[in-house]
Amino acid sequence: MSTQIEQQETETEEQEAEPEVESPGDRRRAAKRQRLDEQEAQRVAEEETLDDEETVHLKVFRYDPEVEGKQEPRFDDFTVPYHKGMTVLDALIYARDRYDSSLTFRHSCRQAVCGSDALFVNGRQRLGCKTQLSDLDDPVRIEPLPHQEVVKDLVVDMEHFYDQMEAVEPYFDADELPEDDLEEQRQTRENREKVKMSTRCIWCGACMSSCNIAAGDNEYLGPAAINKAYRFAMDEREGEQRKQERLRIIEQEHGVWRCQTQFSCTEVCPKDIPLTEHIQALKRESVKNNLKFW
Amino acid sequence: MYEHDVIVVGAGGAGLRAAIAAHEEGADVALVTKLHPVRSHTGAAEGGINAALQEGDSWDLHAYDTMKGSDYLGDAPAIDTFAKTAPEEVIQLEHWGMPFSREDDGRVSQRPFGGLSYPRTTYAGAETGHHLLHTMYEQAVKRGIEVYDEWYVTNLAVTDHDDPEDRECHGCVAYDIKSGKIAGFRAKGGVILATGGLGQAFDHTTNAVANTGDGCAMAYRAGVPMEDMEMIQFHPTTLPSTGVLISEGVRGEGGILYNDDEERLMFEYGYANNDGELASRDVVSRSELTEINEGRGIEDEYVHLDMRHLGEERILDRLENILHLAEDFEGVDGLDEPMPVKPGQHYAMGGVETDENGETCIEGLYAAGETACVSLHGANRLGGNALPELLVFGARAGYHAAGKDMKTAEIQTGPSAKSEAGDVHPPVEPGAIDAGGEDVAADGAAVEPTAVIENAVERERHRVETLLESDGINHAEVRAEVQETMTDNVNVFREEDSLKQALRDIRQARVDYEDVAVADPSRTYNTDLIHTIETRNILDVAEAITLGALAREEFRGAHWRAEHQERKDDEWIKHTMLAWNDGTPELYYKPVILEGDEQTYEPKERSY
Numbered sequence: 001m002s003t004q005i006e007q008q009e010t011e012t013e014e015q016e017a018e019p020e021v022e023s024p025g026d027r028r029r030a031a032k033r034q035r036l037d038e039q040e041a042q043r044v045a046e047e048e049t050l051d052d053e054e055t056v057h058l059k060v061f062r063y064d065p066e067v068e069g070k071q072e073p074r075f076d077d078f079t080v081p082y083h084k085g086m087t088v089l090d091a092l093i094y095a096r097d098r099y100d101s102s103l104t105f106r107h108s109c110r111q112a113v114c115g116s117d118a119l120f121v122n123g124r125q126r127l128g129c130k131t132q133l134s135d136l137d138d139p140v141r142i143e144p145l146p147h148q149e150v151v152k153d154l155v156v157d158m159e160h161f162y163d164q165m166e167a168v169e170p171y172f173d174a175d176e177l178p179e180d181d182l183e184e185q186r187q188t189r190e191n192r193e194k195v196k197m198s199t200r201c202i203w204c205g206a207c208m209s210s211c212n213i214a215a216g217d218n219e220y221l222g223p224a225a226i227n228k229a230y231r232f233a234m235d236e237r238e239g240e241q242r243k244q245e246r247l248r249i250i251e252q253e254h255g256v257w258r259c260q261t262q263f264s265c266t267e268v269c270p271k272d273i274p275l276t277e278h279i280q281a282l283k284r285e286s287v288k289n290n291l292k293f294w
Numbered sequence: 295m296y297e298h299d300v301i302v303v304g305a306g307g308a309g310l311r312a313a314i315a316a317h318e319e320g321a322d323v324a325l326v327t328k329l330h331p332v333r334s335h336t337g338a339a340e341g342g343i344n345a346a347l348q349e350g351d352s353w354d355l356h357a358y359d360t361m362k363g364s365d366y367l368g369d370a371p372a373i374d375t376f377a378k379t380a381p382e383e384v385i386q387l388e389h390w391g392m393p394f395s396r397e398d399d400g401r402v403s404q405r406p407f408g409g410l411s412y413p414r415t416t417y418a419g420a421e422t423g424h425h426l427l428h429t430m431y432e433q434a435v436k437r438g439i440e441v442y443d444e445w446y447v448t449n450l451a452v453t454d455h456d457d458p459e460d461r462e463c464h465g466c467v468a469y470d471i472k473s474g475k476i477a478g479f480r481a482k483g484g485v486i487l488a489t490g491g492l493g494q495a496f497d498h499t500t501n502a503v504a505n506t507g508d509g510c511a512m513a514y515r516a517g518v519p520m521e522d523m524e525m526i527q528f529h530p531t532t533l534p535s536t537g538v539l540i541s542e543g544v545r546g547e548g549g550i551l552y553n554d555d556e557e558r559l560m561f562e563y564g565y566a567n568n569d570g571e572l573a574s575r576d577v578v579s580r581s582e583l584t585e586i587n588e589g590r591g592i593e594d595e596y597v598h599l600d601m602r603h604l605g606e607e608r609i610l611d612r613l614e615n616i617l618h619l620a621e622d623f624e625g626v627d628g629l630d631e632p633m634p635v636k637p638g639q640h641y642a643m644g645g646v647e648t649d650e651n652g653e654t655c656i657e658g659l660y661a662a663g664e665t666a667c668v669s670l671h672g673a674n675r676l677g678g679n680a681l682p683e684l685l686v687f688g689a690r691a692g693y694h695a696a697g698k699d700m701k702t703a704e705i706q707t708g709p710s711a712k713s714e715a716g717d718v719h720p721p722v723e724p725g726a727i728d729a730g731g732e733d734v735a736a737d738g739a740a741v742e743p744t745a746v747i748e749n750a751v752e753r754e755r756h757r758v759e760t761l762l763e764s765d766g767i768n769h770a771e772v773r774a775e776v777q778e779t780m781t782d783n784v785n786v787f788r789e790e791d792s793l794k795q796a797l798r799d800i801r802q803a804r805v806d807y808e809d810v811a812v813a814d815p816s817r818t819y820n821t822d823l824i825h826t827i828e829t830r831n832i833l834d835v836a837e838a839i840t841l842g843a844l845a846r847e848e849f850r851g852a853h854w855r856a857e858h859q860e861r862k863d864d865e866w867i868k869h870t871m872l873a874w875n876d877g878t879p880e881l882y883y884k885p886v887i888l889e890g891d892e893q894t895y896e897p898k899e900r901s902y
Contacts, residue, residue: 085623100813109338109503116329116330132625171432171433172390181386184389192393192395195393
């Protein structure tokens with residue numbers, strides 16, 4: 001094998017010396033293109049022989065403000081070979097790597113922890129990586145998250161979502177820490193259990209996208225941010241004073257009282273966080289907080 | 295051009311910890327990351343964080359376990375610093391609000407993990423990394439640390455002195471993924487590389503798609519040697535179809551491995567009679583593959599990991615996340631059935647050579663976390679040691695870059711640490727094809743920091759324009775060539791002929807990479823371009839892994855060689871170093887430091 005490579009190089013050098021021929025790079029590229037064309041022809045032939053049960057038909061939303069011909073939103077069709085266990089993300093990656101490298105979507109961990117591939121699949125917010133194609137009707141229609149600005153294809157602008165998350169001051173603030181740097185604060189198992197589900201949020205934005213209220217009210221904090229507020233307000237390691245400050249944030253006009261208990265956030269949450277419950281719990285805290293007995 | 299005192303590249307655990315430390319030290323610090331910070335792969339870590347917290351445990355026991363686990367390829371100054379500092383870092387996290395699992399008295403829980411002489415692994419369910427990542431990002435938000443998210447750092451701005459030890463790093467060049475803008479970032483105090491793992495060099499990995507070894511490859515091409523790159527950890531319990539990780543916590547809690555004959559393989563076949571399933575990861579990975587190769591695997595591909603006997607209550611309390619992973623990605627209900635598992639690439643023990651302060655041999659350039667090799671893990675990382683590593687050494691890099699007075703490092707870096715020249719006979723000349731031509735040090739005579747950065751920005755503009763304007767092949771084809779050969783030939787079991795085959799395949803991939811082009815002409819969110827640049831980095835790290843594996847003719851830790859079935863302490867207690875040397879990789883060695891603060895670590899046989 002090593003000698004083969006050396007031979008190829010020698011040939012290339014010899015040919016380089018000849019005048020009036022295209023450059024080695026061009027020749028290599030031409031050879032490569034020919035090889036790719038052959039592969040493509042083979043793939044098309046293969047695809048034609050696949051029967052319907054072995055393929056999945058994707059209808060994928062496309063849009064790119066930069067590229068002529070993609071500025072008008074449209075759906076592209078891709079037929080990809082199916083195998084057991086295949087997810088929506090697997091199918092998108094196949095379509096991108098084999099058919100159209102400009103097909104654009106966010107993804108990274110492909111194990112439902114990074115939260116980057118929340119998509120609108122067959123009319124519902126889902127994480128592409130944990131959605132099995134076998135659970136979906138064919139054709140599989142894949143769109144960007146609704147109610148968010150589309151940057152390109154399936155990528156939406158998450159800035160507004162991040163802004164709302166930051167608006168609830170999403171960071172732990174203890175009243176008092178143990179003096180010894182090597183001593184932890186105590187937290188009961190019950191208290192950890194109480195906040196546990198709320199800490200699972202991966203910031204995917206599915207809940208915000210599914211929320212009718214957030215769709216109509218751009219200032220509404222939204223389920224993810226309120227859940228984040230719950231995570232800290234209910235943590236016994238933060239003091240009472242901090243809790244009051246947190247409640248003031250979520251009691252504001254576009255806070256918890258906007259929620260109309262439609263449960264759509266809870267339904268789509270890929271981490272099974274009882275978002276609606278958490279919002280209601282904060283409503284109760286807010287009411288208790290404002291009841292004055294005198 | 296953007297200017298900050300400290301620029302941290304990557305915003306996972308190490309990057310966030312470094313940024314917070316630099317900020318505490320009064321520096322103006324910015325995080326530049328190709329993902330949003332909460333998307334970082336630290337979030338996928340499951341098991342836990344080792345630290346000697348309880349009475350009866352001590353830092354030197356933790357250090358001893360780490361050195362033994364490393365198979366005596368770790369450096370004592372790194373290991374001692376690590377084990378001493380881990381407790382305060384873990385408690386610091388708790389003070390920042392991390393939702394650790396708790397004992398009845400409200401203290402943080404600790405559980406047993408493989409290779410540990412004391413149950414010193416703190417955890418938050420089986421999603422410790424997720425909580426660590428979010429807790430630290432919250433603290434970065436609290437401090438108002440600036441984050442350039444979805445900005446991809448493509449190269450470093452380094453002066454072009456002949457000797458890498460004379461070079462200075464003044465900043466880096468980044469590409470704004472959303473707008474396509476290329477900009478220089480000047481760092482007056484230093485650039486800290488915290489770009490994470492390189493698992494995408496393999497096609498079966500627990501690593502995220504974003505883990506393409508960017509920091510490692512950039513530092514390498516800038517003149518910093520890569521250390522012990524052959525030391526790749528394969529995790530014994532990954533789901534066969536996707537590579538999704540099933541935490542060691544399952545075995546820590548008492549999970550059992552069975553072969554197709556329903557035999558408890560770790561005991562039945564005597565792989566680890568003392569520790570069974572809790573032997574080190576390298577031991578368990580090889581045991582599983584041996585079962586599979588000898589026909590006792592299930593569907594010739596995997597073994598079973600059973601946790602049913604632990605009971606629903608305990609599983610839900612401590613391993614609930616594992617149930618979801620098994621269900622979502624393999625369609626298996628872990629309460630009712632055993633889970634299919636097999637080894638997969640998991641962690642790079644090697645990486646950018648640094649000292650205990652995170653410094654590389656180039657002034658102003660630091661590295662921390664998985665991308666770095668301070669040589670803590672040596673030839674095998676213990677489970678639960680990755681998260682404290684990124685806390686301890688992320689913080690130290692941050693402090694040092696921000697100008698804090700730190701103890702002079704004991705670990706020597708750079709070519710002057712060389713003890714002997716390497717001798718390896720690869721079948722092809724490695725590295726020779728300079729795909730992309732973006733050597734950092736080929737810079738002209740610029741010495742003024744701004745000029746160095748402007749030159750670097752110009753080179754990147756040229757590189758991106760060339761990729762966008764030319765016709766050619768899709769990077770995905772080249773990436774697949776590399777990934778497949780790495781999994782086929784540079785996996786858990788390694789043989790000379792296969793390693794040589796991998797080097798030939800990587801060489802061919804380099805040739806092919808000369809023809810890559812980006813088909814998508816867009817300047818908006820061009821993932822085709824990003825992946826193409828990443829693939830160049832994958833080529834360099836894959837080659838370094840393979841070359842190191844061919845050079846190291848012994849069996850140490852994770853590095854198994856068919857022709858060399860013993861650990862050769864007389865010859866091989868030394869680090870494998872690879873320097874880029876402007877495109878002509880040079881292999882050399884530097885000694886391992888076994889003299890620690892309290893004890894000199896005497897190599898002992900690892901038995902389980």
